[in-house]
Amino acid sequence: GSSHLGFCEVCNPTCMIHSPLAICRCMAHFFLLEGRMNEIAVAYFAKTQEAADARQAEWDAALRIQRCYHGSLDREVYHAKLHCIKRFQCTVRGFLGRRRARICQNERTRALEGKFFHHCASVIQKIVRGRRSRRVFHDFHGRKCYLKQVEERGERTTQFLQRQYTMKLAEAKEREENQMKGEFDALASELHHLVSTQSIAGVYNPPYSEALPKAFDKPIEQHIREACRVRLPKSLRRPRVVSAPRPQERHPAPPLEPPRPHRSRSACVGRMQKIQGPFRTREQIEISNANAKEVFATVQAAASYDVVERERKLDERLAKYGRVSPVDFARHVKTPESLPPVTVHATGPFQEPGFLRGNYVELPKIKDRPPFFTAVPCDRSFSRPAVVYC
Template sequence: MAAMVRLQRQVNNIVEETYARKNEAEERRNQEFLAAVEIQSWFRGCRTRGYLKFLNRCATSVQRRWRGFLGRRFYRVLIQNSVFQAKLRFYNQQASKIQKVWKGYYVRKYVFNYYSRKHYLESLQIKNEIIRSELEEYAEQQSQIRQKQADEEERQARVYEARKNHYLISTEVIPGVYNSPFLPFPSANEYVLRNVKPLDRKKKLTKKSDPGWKSCEFPRPEKLPPLVNKPQGPFREPADVQSQRYKNFQPSLRVATDFFSLEEARKTMKAEEWVTRINDDLFLPVGKKEARYQPLLYTTSKYGHLPYGTKYFREVHIDRHITPQPFKTLVPPIPVFDKLNNTYSQGQV
């Protein structure tokens, strides 16, 4: 009971203390929240960084093992290629040595064999001597044949000359040119003339024309087939052709006009122009003898003087020789030209 009374007396103090602690807690709540957030962020950061380090170590280990595997495989391939190239070079060197020895042996034995070459040259020398002797014999035979042919041609030429000059032979009455009476015996040409016959003067045969060609008959052409009654082709109707052929006479321009119509038109035009001609000279009375003012060539002012070439040189009247009358032609119109591109009968334009 006493405790209850004591508590009732301290109720106000307890309430005030409670409110004071509550206010103090409210004041420190934001600070504690920020502190808790700071602690949680630091802890979570440490945990995340530790996990990332673990992942990096794992990735590094995986990459190290994979790259090591690739490097070892590439190294094995590189070693195989280098060993293959070394073996290939070794084999090529040994093959070159073997080929060098074999080619040397083959060339010395079969291609450039000294003894066989020497034997070949000796046999070739003997063969050349034989061929040379045969060629000399053949050349001598050919020279003899050519000499014989030349002698024969010369003999034939002498015989031909002798036959040609056979009229120079001696007779019983008159000695010839080659048979001089002052020599004990005639010359060799005289004996040649006696042993040959004179040259025959044969007439050349002319080919006569064969009269049998006149009896040759050439094949005559066959007759053409007869024409049909109706001609083939896109022809006009006979009535149109008949009407065009017998239509009214339309004289041409040359027939309708006079031959001297152009000259007559020119004369008429000149006469009309002479009647209507405008006289440019001014009419001056006889009693007035004042001199007319003559303007300068390069001015149009009546009394003043303009600089030369600034405006114009002389006065020009554009409408001076223009009349309101229409233009007159020298020849009359040609109505026949209006019928151009039409069909005309024979003998007309």
């Protein structure tokens, strides 16, 4: 076969066979090469043009290859340095951590040793101070006596507090009893209309019961009688008559000069002149009033002008007060319009409901008392009259 230049295999310079036949063939082809010289130039220029056209691509490819290669080298160097930095940081951090751990361990050991030494020192101090205090300061028998005194003082304090508690309890009980008794007396003072009369027995004096209701070891009716005493208000009480002193008992003291007699109390008098008119001291006014009472004491001055009329009105009011309860005609207070209407019992005092005689189950006869007869036979008001045959 022939190559792209038209040479045969025999004409190849690299061929080591130099046979006559091959030499002849080469010579035959040599003459053919002369006509193909132009083809060689055309082929050369074509290849040169192709190489020139592909030069930029090859240049870019070469640059890309170089960039990749240089980048790989740089990355290798960067990763190597980064690895070295990490190893260096790990080494430094490990060294610092071991150093810090060693410092913490030393401090912990020192703290534990300090605590142990402090504990040993405190134990030694306790032993030494206890021995010294027992030998020098403290007395066992004296402290024993002191504790005994403290115990006795505590017992006395306890007994005193117990007595105080008992006393306070008794006072509180007595106060409560007095309060209850006062409330009971106040309530009993409002039940005067339930007291027995000569013809009708009271509610608390049942004629058919042997045992009377009692309170505070006394019958209730007796409480009501004792509490139902007419107590006049201050506006209705009679004024106390103050008797004038007898002439032989009058010993008026001589008039005294006021304190600081040389000091004027008014601008209209001099320093040594006695004060005239209303500009007088309280002592001078009292002395003048005492002298006037003794000098000008008369019957007309002792009694007022309308004393008779006032005495008559006071007697009428006292008589009315004695026969009428103070709460029967209590003034009705007008309630405001905004409030709801109230009952007629709103302004009256509260009283416990009474009990009728029919509520008693047992009605035994009272001993040592006359029988109680009613005007109308009991439970026979509407019964049929008995027929009497003559």
